[in-house]
Amino acid sequence: MTTSPDAADQVFGSSVERREDPSLLTGKAEFTDDKLPDAAHVAILRSQFAHARIESVDTSTAAERDGVIAVFTGEDIEASGIPNSIPTAWMLPGLVTPQYRLMATDKVRHSGDAIAAVVAEDRYVAHDALDDVDVSYERLDAATTPTEAVGAEPPVHEEAEDNVAFDFELGDADAVDEAFAAADHVSTVELEQPRILPTPVEPRAAAASYDPGTDELTVWMTSQNPHLHRMLMSTATLGHPEHKLTVIAPEVGGGFGKKIYHYPDEAITAWCAKRLERDVKWQATRSEDYVTGSHGRDHITEAELAVDDDGTVRAMRVETHAGLGAHLLQFATATPSYLYATILSSEYDIPAIHCRVVGVFTNTAPVDAYRGAGRAEGIYVTERLFDVAARGLGLDPTELRRTNLVAPDEFPFETSVGLVYDSGEYERAMDRALEIVDYDDLRERQAALREEGRYLGIGVANFVESAGLSPSKAAGELGAQAGGWEVGVVRFHPSGKIVVACGTADQGQGHRTTLAQIAADELGVPIADVEVVEGNTDEVPQGMGTYGSRSAPVGGGAVSTSARKVVEKARKIAAHQLEADADDVEFEDGEFRVKGAAQRSMGIADVAMQAYLGHDIPDEMEPGLEATSYYDPENFTFPFGTHVAVVEVEPTTGDVEIQRYVAVDDCGEQINPMIVEGQIHGGIAQGIGAALFEAAQYDGSGNLVTGSMNDYALPRASDLPEYETDSTVTPSPHNPLGVKGVGESATIGATPAVVNAVVDALEPFGVDHLDMPLTNETIWAAVESAGGS
Ligand code: MCN
CATH class of the missing domain: 3.30.365.10 (Aldehyde oxidase/xanthine dehydrogenase, molybdopterin binding domain)
Incomplete structure (x- = not known):
């Protein structure tokens, strides 16, 4: 049974209808490729081979094709002086981390590596012009399975001896040996878990707009974690100042892990927008997404x-x-x-x-x-x-x-x-x-x-x-380069309506419904009074995003923590106005009541108005009614x-x-x-x-x-x-x-x-x-x- 989103009774724990669905089901929801409808289109040339040295790349014919605006190679990107390095976010002892450039210059290492990007007025022209880029390769043997690749020649990366990136051990080998020696039976299994191709409904996409006057760069993209993408584009790939970079994940059609990562393609798109000072967009075809996106x-x-x-x-x-x-x-x-x-x-x-x-x-x-x-x-x-x-x-x-x-x-x-x-x-x-x-x-x-x-x-x-x-400190000790916390903001408007902003980023999970349920329940207000904002680095202060089944326990924890902070501030304002001690003021179903004197009460929406008027609030208290939490679970x-x-x-x-x-x-x-x-x-x-x-x-x-x-x-x-x-x-x-x-x-x-x-x-x-x-x-x-x- 589902309940109406207007229901004012307890909503945490109820099957409230998903507020995301009307716009998704009527085709009104906006995805990345709906953005910047007049933008030029980027098409990316992928390697023809899984392993080869690049001898030369000739873009001259492609550049002459009607409708082509520009053709760029890895040399152009390198010459632009950007950091140009996709990083790993978890260091292990002895880990080999070869540079992962946005476009290959010397060698291609799998058949999805980018070699050149064509920008054209039209998506079809951009794709057709890829055929005009002339790449000369020296082919090398390729290794595709993790056991065959150990020691295969030539190596994928010169830096990684025997193609081994890390050799990781966990647990007490001696204790295990002893237990095996003493046990009555030993059972063994050899098994393979093949590669899976994550297949969200929407393949990856990016659209980018650059304003040279302000140096503001805005990137819409299919992202499970826009703040991490902003940070990595700023520090690791583009070098664009983080405070002048906005990353927005509009509606995202599924992710399943694939849209967590910072890949070259979205950065190439943003780089082209900056370089050409015009709006551009890139949309992967299904096959392109299969050959380049994570498996x-x-x-x-x-x-x-x-x-x-x-x-x-x-x-x-x-x-x-x-x-x-x-x-x-x-x-x-x-x-x-x-x-x-x-x-x-x-x-x-x-x-x-x-x-x-x-x-x-x-x-x-x-x-x-x-x-x-x-x-x-x-x-x-x-x-x-x-x-x-x-x-x-x-x-x-x-x-x-x-x-x-x-x-x-x-x-x-x-x-x-x-x-x-x-x-x-x-x-x-x-x-x-x-x-x-x-x-x-x-x-x-x-x-x-x-x-x-x-x-x-x-x-x-x-x-x-x-x-x-989580928690962030323990993850950091094990090599994580990102935190395990999440941000939740709960902000009352003076009229009593509420905006919740969370650093998680929905791809179909229904966060705008469930995070609203959490806030409505904590604040005792109708769920219809709560709006949830996610997926926009300008509207949410920071965030770690949605993956690892973290949004309910960590994002939800951040929202509830902020809601509770808001209630505590509101309790003090209510107590001040009701001329009672805050400890004597109870909060239930959105109402503050003086214990034992139920007629002395004040609704939380009225408290919000008082908080923003600021005329009659406790001394030393700042006006306003909002709270931000960086919730880092234990x-x-x-x-x-x-x-x-x-x-x-x-x-x-x-x-x-x-x-x-x-x-x-x-x-x-x-x-x-x-x-x-x-x-x-x-x-x-x-x-x-x-x-x-x-x-x-x-x-x-x-x-x-x-x-x-x-x-x-x-x-x-x-x-x-x-x-x-x-x-x-x-x-x-x-x-x-x-x-x-x-x-x-x-x-x-x-x-x-x-x-x-x-x-x-x-x-x-x-x-x-x-x-x-x-x-x-x-x-x-x-x-x-x-x-x-
Ligand atoms: N929820 C709840 N009560 C709980 C736990 C969760 O009501 N006790 C709700 C949450 O509020 C949220 C949903 O269930 O609306 C999933 O919550 P959670 O387990 O926290 O997972 P995330 O929201 O962080 O989503 C990530 C997880 C992962 S890792 C993958 S992969 C995945 C998945 O969610 N990808 C999905 N589910 C997906 N669902 C859709 N439609 N599309 C994807 O790409």
Whole structure:
């Protein structure tokens, strides 16, 4: 059930309708490419090869084409004297950080590297003129997978010996060795997590306008974090003064991680606007976005679990080669290292874990965070390993899990890989999921169907997610070059209407609804009186943006903290006017009342007017009613849950039918249960996509052969089941609202649940692991090599 946005009763926790939807559904919402309709167009020439030396670039023919305004190369950019270096935002010990220039000058390292930019009056002319740019290359061998690339010659970057960017270790290797030596069993799995192509509805785009009179540069772009883009354009790529640079993310059509990063293309667009002193815009085609934008995952892993006869897990050992692509984007190093290794404990008490990750440069598009970033990869390893181990021990997979769950009275729980989980009732969520799916009955049905030659599979996956990276100091100690805080401003107008400004940046999550719910609830005002502003560096003082499921716990924490500050100031003004002590003034439902004298009261909107008149406020108090908070939580929040997939596999064709999908999620207090449910639905779809359909494929020369939506298999609505969702509520003590993030949870849970289900179905064929995506061909080949159906 949804409620009207005008409802004045408590709105936190209600399924308020999304205020974003009317303009999105009627086509009135404005996206980046709607901006600057009269701008000139930028088209960017991409490398023809994955690895080559550039011998020469001749732009003269292109420059002569009718309608072409200018053609620029990397030499022009270099000569302009800008910093010209896309940075990484997380330093690891020994990390190699080769310069990532906006356009290649000497060498191209993957087939998306930019070589030249054409600016033309018209988008089609700009693209046609790219064919006129004559580049002469000396081709080099390309390496595309993280294991093949180790030691491949010639290296992607001269600076990175053997193509290794970092060699990261976490955990106590000696303790793990001892535990393995003492354990009754060791289970092993080798697995690959292929590259995913994040596919938001809107490919990346930028529009830029420069005023030479004031030196003001305005960039509209598809961004998940406009303030970080402004800061990086100022300090690392363009060198444009930060106070004369405005970055605006208008409506953003999905991101899934891809729009966090500062890529060359948006900076090239802004550079062209400055250089030509005219408005320009760039819009990636889908294929261009696939070949240049960040990819996800790309792990090759060996993992082992040491378990005793009774199912007690003693230790875990993981070694992963993580493909980084040709260049380091901002979180490329954090995602496969800390975000991955620290989550391997999942919901379990595993006394010793050791993880080694070798981060490897390859001649491919950069790899970075994609929905679930690092946590999805880590939980996948653990949840596959638990299934493999359970089978080896002859245990039901749910029993092995149950034996090792962290119990409710163990929180805060410190894992052997350094996280301190805030709160959890893991067994409750797992039991709920098993009850909904009727697990025992399903196992009986599975046995009966096998007699008939039908193959039902039941896959269970538990997960924990670390959501809302924080606190800033701890992140800084581990190498982060950005904070974990968020800004929330709550500003009353004199009339009592409110503007909330937050440094998060929506791409579809519904922040304008949920942040308004938080403020309306704290201030006791109708939600219709609250406007939310995001995604504009001029209107929001600072911000870290939206990723890592941080907007509810961290952005929401900032907004509620500011709202509470506003209430405290308003209480003092009300007390002054009601001639009472502030301690004797209660606040409820937007009204200040003197305790024991209910008729002496004042509404918060009236207090706002008094605050701005400033005639009758306490001495020493400044007029006005607003507050700004830089909220820096003490820790991550840790949402969790259990997902169960029930599939039937047809061994002669490899068809997988998902018959049921049950998800029980716990994201603490829910601000808006309808939005939470939407997040779970979208997350499951992406998790299923990874399990059954999606994999970016490069050929041996480094061409992206899945470079369009004709070739890259995304799940369609008809491929997805009805979802049966439920939730438990375990509040987080780590923020004022008790909320935990939810944006990535379901992607993390869905992939192992579906893979576990398919592998479970194929048990009679002796299949104990299959690598994703589980296409018909993969399944059919596994069944055939086991002797057929
Ligand atoms: N929410 C809530 N109660 C909670 C937790 C969250 O009502 N206890 C609401 C929030 O207020 C917000 C939404 O659920 O409206 C998601 O909140 P949160 O978990 O904080 O995640 P973020 O808003 O920070 O979004 C980031 C997350 C990530 S990392 C990816 S990737 C992702 C995702 O969200 N990309 C998305 N969901 C997406 N949804 C859409 N439509 N498009 C994307 O690109």
